[in-house]
Amino acid sequence: MQKFEKLTGLVMPLDRGNVDTxxxxxxxxxxxxxxxxxxxxxxxxxxxxxxxxxxxxxxQRRINPDFVLNQPRYQGAQVMLARDNFGCGSSRxxxxxxxxxxxxxxIIAPSYADIFYNNSIKNGLLPIVLDSAAxxxxxxxxxxxxxxxxxxxxxxxxxxxxxxxxxxFEIDAFRKHCLLNGLDEIGLTLQHVDEIKTFExxxxxxxxxxxxx
Amino acid sequence: xxxxxxxxxxxxxxxxxxxxxxxxxxxxxRHLVHEVTSPQAFEGLRLAGRKLWRVDANLATADHNVPxxxxxxxxxxxxxxxxxxxxxRNCHDYxxxxxxxxxxxxxxxxxxxxxxxATLPGMTVVCGDSHTSTHGAFGALAFGIGTSEVExxxxxxxxxxxxxxxxxxxxxxxxxxxxxxxxIVLAIIGKIGTAGGNGHAIEFAGDAIKELSVEGRxxxxxxxxxxxxxxxxxxxxDKTIEYFRGRPxxxxxxxxxxxxxxxxxxxxxxxxxxxxxxxxxxxxxxxxVTWGTSPEMVVPVDGAVPDPDKxxxxxxxxxxxxxxxxxxxxxxxxxxxxxxxxxxxxxxTNSRIEDLRAAAAVVKGKKVANNIKLALVVPGSGLVKxxxxxEGLDKIFRAAGFEWREPxxxxxxxxxxxxxxxxxxxxxxSNRNFEGRQGAGGRSHxxxxxxxxxxxxxxxxxxxxxxx
Numbered sequence: 001m002q003k004f005e006k007l008t009g010l011v012m013p014l015d016r017g018n019v020d021t022x023x024x025x026x027x028x029x030x031x032x033x034x035x036x037x038x039x040x041x042x043x044x045x046x047x048x049x050x051x052x053x054x055x056x057x058x059x060q061r062r063i064n065p066d067f068v069l070n071q072p073r074y075q076g077a078q079v080m081l082a083r084d085n086f087g088c089g090s091s092r093x094x095x096x097x098x099x100x101x102x103x104x105x106x107i108i109a110p111s112y113a114d115i116f117y118n119n120s121i122k123n124g125l126l127p128i129v130l131d132s133a134a135x136x137x138x139x140x141x142x143x144x145x146x147x148x149x150x151x152x153x154x155x156x157x158x159x160x161x162x163x164x165x166x167x168x169f170e171i172d173a174f175r176k177h178c179l180l181n182g183l184d185e186i187g188l189t190l191q192h193v194d195e196i197k198t199f200e201x202x203x204x205x206x207x208x209x210x211x212x213x
Numbered sequence: 214x215x216x217x218x219x220x221x222x223x224x225x226x227x228x229x230x231x232x233x234x235x236x237x238x239x240x241x242x243r244h245l246v247h248e249v250t251s252p253q254a255f256e257g258l259r260l261a262g263r264k265l266w267r268v269d270a271n272l273a274t275a276d277h278n279v280p281x282x283x284x285x286x287x288x289x290x291x292x293x294x295x296x297x298x299x300x301x302r303n304c305h306d307y308x309x310x311x312x313x314x315x316x317x318x319x320x321x322x323x324x325x326x327x328x329x330x331a332t333l334p335g336m337t338v339v340c341g342d343s344h345t346s347t348h349g350a351f352g353a354l355a356f357g358i359g360t361s362e363v364e365x366x367x368x369x370x371x372x373x374x375x376x377x378x379x380x381x382x383x384x385x386x387x388x389x390x391x392x393x394x395x396x397i398v399l400a401i402i403g404k405i406g407t408a409g410g411n412g413h414a415i416e417f418a419g420d421a422i423k424e425l426s427v428e429g430r431x432x433x434x435x436x437x438x439x440x441x442x443x444x445x446x447x448x449x450x451d452k453t454i455e456y457f458r459g460r461p462x463x464x465x466x467x468x469x470x471x472x473x474x475x476x477x478x479x480x481x482x483x484x485x486x487x488x489x490x491x492x493x494x495x496x497x498x499x500x501x502v503t504w505g506t507s508p509e510m511v512v513p514v515d516g517a518v519p520d521p522d523k524x525x526x527x528x529x530x531x532x533x534x535x536x537x538x539x540x541x542x543x544x545x546x547x548x549x550x551x552x553x554x555x556x557x558x559x560x561x562t563n564s565r566i567e568d569l570r571a572a573a574a575v576v577k578g579k580k581v582a583n584n585i586k587l588a589l590v591v592p593g594s595g596l597v598k599x600x601x602x603x604e605g606l607d608k609i610f611r612a613a614g615f616e617w618r619e620p621x622x623x624x625x626x627x628x629x630x631x632x633x634x635x636x637x638x639x640x641x642x643s644n645r646n647f648e649g650r651q652g653a654g655g656r657s658h659x660x661x662x663x664x665x666x667x668x669x670x671x672x673x674x675x676x677x678x679x680x681x
Contacts, residue, residue, distance in 0.1 A: 119359035209464035
């Protein structure tokens with residue numbers, strides 16, 4: 001996984017609640033058998049005015065100028081502000097893949113859907129939780145201030161505004177450790193091969209029907 | 214284990230190792246695999262030179278991309294075809310049992326797991342699909358995972374997880390006539406919202422849940438994720454156990470007897486504590502219809518499209534306004550006055566034999582309304598399809614003007630050729646009414662199979678209780 005340590009990045013506000021994974025990356029792009037190349041199709045239905053299909057030349061498509069992602073002031077954004085229950089819906093890991101592929105490295109929202117949160121961490125995309133009052137302030141400042149940038153420091157668990165205001169956020173120790181070090185979770189688990197084998201042998205005795213072929 | 218919830222018991226019995234940081238290494242008994250979320254996981258396994266941990270814990274099928282028409286000609290879309298062929302190749306290379314597209318047992322992964330007895334009570338069941346919660350209906354801990362976790366399970370048969378909180382949703386009293394599992398779960402989501410179960414595992418309980426058939430319980434658990442809960446579950450009872458008797462992967466003989474005893478323990482203790490407890494009265498539940506672009510945007514069929522101006526929360530109001538614009542609806546419109554273009558009966562929520570019987574009972578001897586351009590019935594599996602044909606349900610549907618298709622996910626998410634065109638309005642028995650879910654610009658209303666069938670005949674929503 002990609003490491004996440006510290007980042008100062010341009011902020012884009014996505015002021016909608018319950019943004020689902022179908023909206024983040026539409027179903028037709030899930031046919032890919034690769035992990036990369038989803039960036040041009042992030043928020044496809046909101047971002048383009050014409051319907052998209054895999055394999056199209058997206059530079060030739062009609063852009064929706066009203067959608068926040070297309071506004072010139074937010075080009076190059078790495079931090080996204082969002083609202084409650086971001087990433088609800090399906091388990092598609094293509095959602096964090098497309099956000100990362102586009103260039104986002106951190107999201108800040110009051111809450112996330114559980115599977116999306118998990119999937120994001122495993123790809124080095126940091127989902128930060130701040131309360132609704134803090135979110136309202138960040139949305140306001142971002143919209144009022146062209147070129148608004150936030151500094152995200154995972155080790156310190158802080159988001160710092162351009163005015164120097166420091167907002168603390170919570171993240172559990174294991175996820176933080178994995179993100180900071182870019183750890184491969186499978187490698188971690190494989191350090192416990194003997195314990196898994198012992199568990200399996202015991203279960204095979206206790207509940208043999210679980211191992212029937 | 215006095216005072217433990219069903220979730221506590223399922224969790225504790227699968228902990229391989231408790232880590233100091235609050236996470237656990239949890240053992241996975243059954244891993245279901247489909248073509249969309251697995252190719253990158255197999256690729257990761259190959260690149261790292263890792264082996265598959267336990268071949269027989271995996272069962273695969275192709276469901277999301279497969280055509281529901283004439284399969285003899287293969288898959289026309291080359292991108293879909295490559296994904297399905299990639300699954301075939303991965304299963305072949307790693308020795309995983311796969312019900313490939315032309316296998317009689319092929320179907321939606323969440324229909325075939327229980328149908329084969331590959332899902333059993335007391336198991337941990339995972340799949341790279343959020344509707345894995347379906348399998349919790351059998352007293353199993355079942356939840357959807359992402360592709361990184363799919364790879365993790367392939368390589369280690371385990372996942373590193375943090376235990377969720379316990380939530381119980383009780384539906385008390387007798388289920389009123391004409392009310393189905395789908396109406397119950399939509400009413401639950403309407404009450405607690407799409408984030409109501411975030412961070413929790415939901416146990417559905419109460420007389421009404423007990424009264425449901427196991428297939429109805431699958432419908433309820435299927436949509437736990439639509440309430441934000443990764444896992445939904447229901448305690449084991451006689452109905453659960455009987456369901457598995459004679460299924461291909463279920464234990465037999467002495468092993469069956471031993472298993473059945475263990476399965477009976479898959480219930481919450483009377484003293485168990487829940488972090489959140491919600492109660493609904495079954496008597497209050499009417500046939501449900503969604504009006505917006507989130508499953509929580511739901512009203513009874515005798516209700517009307519709500520007015521955003523009456524919503525005090527500005528973010529919610531904004532969502533409602535956007536939803537109304539997308540859905541092409543005006544506040545105050547009676548749900549019964551909403552005319553439809555397409556009907557979809559299928560998906561992992563409602564494509565089992567009882568769903569098809571319920572829909573067929575409504576359409577028998579009637580005709581699909583003239584304004585309906587397409588009415589589809591897509592059975593959940595090849596075996597469901599065969600059973601339905603044995604009962605003559607296909608003839609009932611065809612005579613009424615429905616198309617009778619091959620099994621798969623189909624128009625629930627429109628990854629294959631079955632989809633809504635921009636602006637088309639559909640009564641759908643699926644689980645998500647998100648923008649573009651059933652096709653870019655398509656407008657989805659979630660309902661039960663009986664309600665979808667009644668809407669097909671009327672051409673607009675009607676209260677199925679009045680049709681009968």
